Amino acid sequence: MRNLIAKLALAAAVLGGGISAAAAETANIWVRADGSNFMPRIVDAYNKAHTNQIKLDIIPNAEIIPKYGAAAAGGTAPDALSLDLIYTPSFAAAGQLEDITDWAKSLPYFSSLSPAHVKTGTYKDHIYGLPFSADASVLIWNKKLFKQAGLDPEKGPTNWAEIAADAEKVNALGGNVKGFYFSGNCGGCNIFTFTPLIWASGGDILSEDGSKATLDSPQLRGAIDLYRSMVKKDLVPAGAQTDTGANFFAAFAAGNIGISPSGAFAIGALNTQYPDIDYGVTFLPGKDSGWSSFAGGDNFVVTKGTTKLAVVKEFLDFAYSLEGQTILAKYGSLPVRGDIAKEALKDLDPRYQIAAEAMAKGRTPYSVVFNDLINSANGPWTQMINEVFFGDDVDGAIANAQETMQSIIDQAPQK
Amino acid sequence: MTSIAAATPAPPRARKLVGAGRRQWIGLLYVAPAVALVVVFFLIPLGMTAWMSLHNWPLMGEHSFIGLGNYAAILRDTRFWNALKFTGYYTVIVTIAIFVVAFPLALFVERPRPLTNLYRTMFFMPAVVGFASASLLWSWLLNVDSGLFSPAAYDLGLIDRKFNLLATFQPAFWSIIAMVVWKVAGFTMIILMAGLQSIPQDLQEAAVIDGAGPFARFRAITLPLMRRTLALALILSVAGSILAFDQFYIILRGGPRNQTLTAVYWIFNQSFVSFKLGYGAALSMVLLVILVALSLVQLWLLRKPEGLD
Structure with missing residues (x-):
């Protein structure tokens, strides 16, 4: 009995210690079910390599929009969302998204990001969404x-x-x-x-x-x-x-x-x-x-007023790295960075190259x-x-x- | 001192009042859980719906008060009125179909005979399946490539080309009617059976002695004495049909070509596809009024005639 109590105390100490020592922040991200193949992989890879953590929720395709709307109204929206890119204009118009224009334009590879995504991510000359996954x-x-x-x-x-x-x-x-x-x-x-x-x-x-x-x-x-x-x-x-x-x-x-x-x-x-x-x-x-x-896929959008902006940006940075783009490509999304797309796809089925080329010239209403x-x-x-x-x-x-x-x-x- | 003096003459009456008051309070206590349920899950949501219906209330972003603007928009919303028209058509057809099937079934299983319990259970079974599950089951049965009806007819050589039951209005609509009758008739049968069993046997016997035939007995004894049961079954069927949604959403997606959009489907679309929650709330209020009015009319039509009983 005393033994058990000692073990419990030890466990509590370890757990408590673990939390205070890391002092990391955890951001919550949602993705629609279409991304259930690649998203957990890239989140895992990010979580292993960083002290900040991402908590991922996968939501059924048809429910993600109403669920997000309800969560936003109740103040429990996730910090960021991988959103079907065609919804970005209407979300931005509703005043739901954080304006990330300055950060986006500061990215050295901004100009080689999928143009169709950036176009739908832009509302009234401000950028509210950046490419995440592509199809x-x-x-x-x-x-x-x-x-x-x-x-x-x-x-x-x-x-x-x-x-x-x-x-x-x-x-x-x-x-x-x-x-x-x-x-x-x-x-x-x-x-x-x-x-x-x-x-x-x-x-x-x-x-x-x-x-x-x-x-x-x-x-x-x-x-x-x-x-x-x-x-x-x-x-x-x-x-x-x-x-x-x-x-x-x-x-x-x-x-x-x-x-x-x-x-x-x-x-x-x-x-x-x-x-x-x-x-x-x-x-x-x-x-x-x-x-x-x-050009379809998801834009990455940030909920207006989130306190975890830094974590979210760190995660997106990781997704845009060659490692991130390769993970995405391997598990079913085309790369969204044109400048390293070929490299990210080089070990994969050559038929992806056709799709990547189609993506680069793809259009989105x-x-x-x-x-x-x-x-x-x-x-x-x-x-x-x-x-x-x-x-x-x-x-x-x-x-x-x-x-x-x-x-x-x-x-x-x-x- | 004065207080005591004032208090002394009063006790009997005061105590009586307190007693009556306490009894009332205890009574209130007993109904409190039910009242709380009704308030929390009906009255408050109803009030909120009415409040929302006066706003331009998008799913995301700010909402603004627009008075009766949503109701004015409903007047111009031809697609809602078309959906309502279709809902009315569906309600009439499906209610008749359910009664046409359920009444003979009820007459059949009312009397004890060999295997009665088996029949009752068999006919009632589909009623315990949820509407959504039943719809999924039938949407597979009706599938033209991998389902039951069309491929079976093709393999048996009844048709020389697979026929897509869900592609055009008439076959799609009647497929839904068949599915709903299959699902609901058993439940209606049980209600009608209970009504039939409550008719005293001696009335029937007296009529037989007076020389009334089976049809005359049905018309003059069975039907009038089942008035209340019929009212219950009818109101349940009509209310359920007016609120129909699952089967049209799951099996037909409102198709073919949006010809089977029901009123609730339209409310769902406005609220969760177009994200106009305020407008959806206003549509719900309109539907509520229609439903209450229809139920009142039915109760009035099936009221107890004067002088009887």
């Missing part, structure tokens, strides 16, 4: 099926006509095999993989500053016709029409889809979870030539109401893509979406 949209194809269909397995499609022709040949294999897959009822998936087809052909769906919806363009119409023709020829599984994103990756991973637009994340996911699938990665092409990509316009399952973009790919009235659907999107933009709070 670029690309086109992937199944080399085994290409070979079976008599196509060159090493050559992916480079324009729309080739996409349609290759998909049709693969589809002709019959059985469970289908030529092409996309999530036909998922706004987020299609802004990521469908709009690059439009951009690469010279069109756009929003004006540069996000103040005008520009859906009525021949480029959008052309890209729609490409998808419609493939649906009509039955090259796309029937489930695509109602897929709200659940099968965005899973459909291709099952191994019987010829071509699918996807993202850099698929490289890591296929290599680790589906090593049997032999696939190629190429750019999302324009109608005749050229290519484009959606800018809007404070992105969620309402695009990502919402009931928003105008999601409704339109479903109608134009599978419905009968393409012109009506586009006109309707144009009108609804413009009215949402016009009704957004002007601050």
Whole structure:
């Protein structure tokens, strides 16, 4: 008994001593579930090498925004947040984020940080978010099926006509095999993989500053016709029409889809979870030539008024080091520092290089109401893509979406 | 001295008053937990909702008082009224469907017969599954590529091309109705069964002696005597249907093409997708008023007719 008490006392002394001796600060950081692969790794690496510590919480994708809003209202928001970059303008507009302009500009490698991230991280000429993780949209194809269909397995499609022709040949294999897959009822998936087809052909769906919806363009119409023709020829599984994103990756991973637009994340996911699938990665092409990509991923934002600013900056500095960038790349995010991207990726699957190149030239639409316009399952973009790919009235659907999107933009709070 | 003198004549009456007062206090003490629950979990949130509905209240950032601005915006919000219209349509259809299935089931399991308990349990089973779990189960059953209905029909050769049940309005809507009836009919059946069992047997027997046929007995005895049970089942069904959300969110995401957005779904979207909490609160108040009004109308329609009992 006395022995036990002595042990307890000793333990208490050690614990107490440990806390007072370190005198380190702990900052709390949230990340959405998409980052659950790389984020714990980089936080672990940081915690091992520093006296200051990071406490990481992983929040389900769909809940992170409302949860953060509720926490901010209750004064229990995390010190910083890895935030889907498209939300940065609306968070900044709400006055929720710390202005980190001076610190950002003092970074020696500021100019080589992912431009798409910095653009969405900037609100009214002040910087509120810096790139953290990155994902670029690309086109992937199944080399085994290409070979079976008599196509060159090493050559992916480079324009729309080739996409349609290759998909049709693969589809002709019959059985469970289908030529092409996309999530036909998922706004987020299609802004990521469908709009690059439009951009690469010279069109756009929003004006540069996000103040005008520009859906009525021949480029959008052309890209729609490409998808419609493939649906009509039955090259796309029937489930695509109602897929709200659940099968965005899973459909291709099952191994019987010829071509699918996807993202850099698929490289890591296929290599680790589906090593049997032999696939190629190429750019999302324009109608005749050229290519484009959606630069997605997370911005790192700091909650306004946090007392742990120094820890947060130290952590971000670490993430930007070659060591940090390599950890991120190894576990599923593209590097966000252009100047050391090649080095961070040099030991990894060479297909990442294509994605990194796509990322460097990637684009991101800018809007404070992105969620309402695009990502919402009931928003105008999601409704339109479903109608134009599978419905009968393409012109009506586009006109309707144009009108609804413009009215949402016009009704957004002007601050 | 004066105080004692003044106090002496009073005791009997005072004591009586104190006693009555104390009894009242004890009574209050007994209901206090219930009152506290209602206050904390209903009245205070209700008050806060009403207060929020008068503000422009974003999820993040400052909120500002805008009076009845949100309510004025609701009048112009055609998508909310469309959602309400769809909710009404759904409520009517699903309530009829539930009763059409539940009433025969109740008549069937009311009398003791071999295996009655087994039937009762079987029919009631789906009611114990949560709506969200049931929706997930059915969203898999209804999946065109990896589910049950469409692939099974295809493999049996009933259709020559897999049919996506969730892609167009009619099949999607009726799939949801089927799922809700499967899930809720058992519960309604139990309520109706209890009502049926409370009807005295001798009334039926007297009617039989008077020569009333089964249909006449059902119309003149069973239905009138089940008035209250029917009211309960009806109000539960209507209120539940007007607040429908889970199944449309999980199985259909409000689709195809936003044709199955219910009122609660719209409130959810405004509050947690567009982050307009104040507007969502105002919509909730409107829905509350509609629900209370509908329940009152139902109670009035099914009130006890004068002169009876």
